[in-house]
Ligand SMILES: [Fe+2]
């Protein structure tokens with residue numbers, strides 16, 4: 001019997017090693033799109049994802065306050081930045097499979113799954129690109145401690161698909177659009193061409209993930225005749241802890257379907 005998409009998602013979520021998790025993610029994405037193209041789509045089904053995804057033994061996960069500060073001017077500081085990015089990308093792989101697995105019971109058009117499978121596949125590529133850079137610099141993912149709090153948004157919104165879309169792609173991934181250009185600058189100044197290329201790929205593809213979030217958020221609000229802006233403000237205030245931090249990348253946010261009246265009222 002063929003596996004369902006939600007079963008495939010759970011397989012990725014329960015694989016601990018980063019390289020293995022991302023290889024499986026890529027394999028499942030390829031199978032999903034091949035079946036769609038052949039006109040014999042893989043059924044979505046329903047499955048029970050773990051509350052938290054499996055993770056490798058390293059990195060050690062610390063409270064954000066205890067993660068050592070990075071000084072971008074030094075090679076060690078740049079390794080620390082890339083290590084933090086690798087950690088974000090690995091979480092992002094799981095976040096995109098988790099939205100598929102977690103909400104299999106909510107009827108959605110096939111394009112919803114296409115978007116998140118594609119995003120998960122891109123995150124898998126991002127993780128591997130950054131791991132390759134770390135290894136080229138004599139380090140690796142797991143060499144430094146990382147943020148423990150990153151799965152909190154997923155846990156908080158495990159019963160609320162609108163809350164999940166509001167907080168994960170439309171707040172957290174949108175924040176990535178704000179901060180990535182500054183990161184690219186740091187690596188350009190240091191002449192680290194490999195990292196610059198990897199971060200440019202990430203920057204270009206993350207616009208799409210925010211856009212998918214906004215698209216399906218608006219779709220669900222429209223299906224229930226809700227005002228998307230008001231619902232967004234309510235959900236972010238419920239599930240996101242703290243204010244949004246300007247400066248915002250207004251141009252890329254606009255490209256991703258996030259208008260200023262969505263995020264400015266939530267800023268400091
Ligand atoms: Fe990414």
Ligand SMILES: [Fe+2]
Pocket residue numbers: 092119123173206209
């Ligand atoms: Fe993303």
